[in-house]
Amino acid sequence: MMKKNVLITGASGFIGSYLVETALRKGYNTIAAIRKSSNKQYLKDPAIHFLEFDFTSDLTLDHAIREFVDRFGKIDYVIHNAGVTRANKNEEYDQVNCENTKRLVHALQRNSQVPDKFVLISSLAAYGPAKNASPVKATDPKEPLTAYGRSKLKAEEFLYTLKEFPFVIINPTAVYGPKDKDVFFLINSIQKGFEVYIGNKGQLLSFVHAADLAAAIFIAMESDVLGKNFLVSDRQVYTSAAFNQQIKTILQKKTLSIVMPVALVRTVAVFAEMVGTITGKVPILNRERLKEFEAPNWAVDSSEIDLLGYHPKFNLEAGLNDAIEWYKEQGWLS
DSSP, X not given: OOOOEEEEETTTSHHHHHHHHHHHHTTOEEEEEEOTTOOOTTOOOTTOEEEEOOTXXXXXXXXXXXXXXXXXXXXXXXXXXXXXXXXXXXXXXXXXXXXXXXXXXXXXXXXXXXXXXXXXXXXGXXXXXXXXXXXXXXXXXXXXXXXXXXXXXXXXXXXXXXXXXXXXXEEEOEEESTTOSHHHHHXXXXXXXXEEEESOSOOEEOEEEHHHHHHHHHHXXXXXXXXXXXXXXXXXXXEHHHHHHHXXXXXXXXXXXXXXXXXXXXXXXXXXXXXXXXXXXXXXXXXXXXXXXXXXXXXXXXXXXXXXXXXXXXXXXXXXXXXXXXXXXXXSOO
């Protein structure tokens, strides 16, 4: 039997590289959609096929899809992972996360390449935090807090308007693992002896290792389910203090614990945004991100994907050990 083709957008990013690895391991003919400027440091396997995708116009997308068909044949599956999580202007979230999704779907339709299934990688941010003490469920109403979350929700809502277009939507909670830079920032801070909280230490959180997320995405893609959202986590709920404690235990570090008032952090975020506007660099902390830190409950109920046979391999202890070992091997941590 001929291998099925899977097109993975955003393939050169943190999550994208795990999707590519999983696709290859599962025997798919794996096509990594990348930009001309993409860094391919985590895409070294010679079995990977590369295809330049430019979302800036219908013409460039049509050209990319025709090149795909000429080289590989039918587009069997699409995992649309390309997006932006931080931006200096809120309009950029809509352009990249929502409008580019629309352009890609319309290009697939226009070129008669509607796949067997289109998988949109969205975010827990599209739902927003839990409204009470219970975890967020896939059936809950979606009330995003941030421009990022709203842009992801707009992309989801667009898919739900389509007729006879086969899709599923994946909403991961916080993703970590080897190669991730966001959680590394926190780990590195603890390594240096500082443990910083915003507001309080009791925020409820869920996490998922990138390898488990990739496995869940392929389970949803290969299932018969269509037109559905799947929240993905490691099935556990943690407090921010418990998360930090796990890192301290692995690193065998004692820290100075600092709880920063929200008002003070908001002032810092405003200043960071001003610097970002001047330099063109997107700050790690801004007022939009601060809204996420203020919300008391980001816990997730992932029972919907569990019913399809999802079994995460990494709990938080094993996952953080895996990530920290990689950071040390790469010289990111001393």
